[in-house]
Amino acid sequence: xxxxxxxxxxxxxxxxxxxxxxxxxxxxxxxxxxxxxxxxxxxxxxxxxxxxxxxxxxxxxxxxxxxxxxxxxxxxxxxxxxxxxxxxxxxxxxxxxxxxxxxxxxxxxxxxxxxxxxxxxxxxxxxxxxxxxxxxxxxxxxxxxxxxxxxxxxxxxxxxxxxxxxxxxxxxxxxxxxxxxxxxxxxxxxxxxxxxxxxxxxxxxxxxxx
Numbered sequence: 001x002x003x004x005x006x007x008x009x010x011x012x013x014x015x016x017x018x019x020x021x022x023x024x025x026x027x028x029x030x031x032x033x034x035x036x037x038x039x040x041x042x043x044x045x046x047x048x049x050x051x052x053x054x055x056x057x058x059x060x061x062x063x064x065x066x067x068x069x070x071x072x073x074x075x076x077x078x079x080x081x082x083x084x085x086x087x088x089x090x091x092x093x094x095x096x097x098x099x100x101x102x103x104x105x106x107x108x109x110x111x112x113x114x115x116x117x118x119x120x121x122x123x124x125x126x127x128x129x130x131x132x133x134x135x136x137x138x139x140x141x142x143x144x145x146x147x148x149x150x151x152x153x154x155x156x157x158x159x160x161x162x163x164x165x166x167x168x169x170x171x172x173x174x175x176x177x178x179x180x181x182x183x184x185x186x187x188x189x190x191x192x193x194x195x196x197x198x199x200x201x202x203x204x205x206x207x208x209x210x
Contacts, residue, residue, distance in 0.1 A: 023050045025099045025109050032112035038119040039085035044069060044095055045078035046109070053101035062092040065204050074099060086122045086152065086202035091115040123174065124149040127197050127208040139185045146197055148174040153201020160194040174199055
């Protein structure tokens with residue numbers, strides 16, 4: 001590159017002929033009136049005229065919560081999905097599909113509304129240590145502790161510096177209530193560190209910060 005940017009365009013319009021019919025895709029399952037049981041494996045299915053490209057699938061609640069399902073080749077036609085046991089009962093869930101063909105624009109499709117029943121109570125999570133004001137020394141092992149209500153699945157712990165993610169510290173079962181952390185000797189001095197804990201094992205992600 002040297003000097004100012006230069007460009008050029010064709011002197012007149014030209015034609016493109018012989019395009020194929022537009023690609024189509026539609027969701028075949030779930031359909032209106034379908035009822036899924038939380039904690040079971042269900043099938044999301046679609047029909048498409050495409051032979052290449054990928055589909056990305058989400059389950060969406062009426063409140064806008066989105067649960068990622070899968071990203072697979074369009075020719076698969078269906079995927080199994082494990083319905084989270086704590087997803088929450090409702091009668092107005094939908095599946096949203098984004099189709100990304102190898103050539104051409106992205107196509108969106110949405111299923112009819114359907115129901116999910118039999119959900120377990122959603123868990124809750126509260127960080128108890130550190131919770132602000134502590135002074136921890138590098139190289140000294142510490143315990144990150146929490147309280148879990150309706151505990152299920154695992155908890156991941158992260159180190160934040162200011163508002164920025166710094167490092168993943170490990171994971172432990174929610175029922176354990178704690179995670180041992182060997183503080184890296186090279187983490188660097190600072191008074192703006194925080195711990196975030198998070199669990200995405202059952203239904204929507206939950207978490208808490210120090």
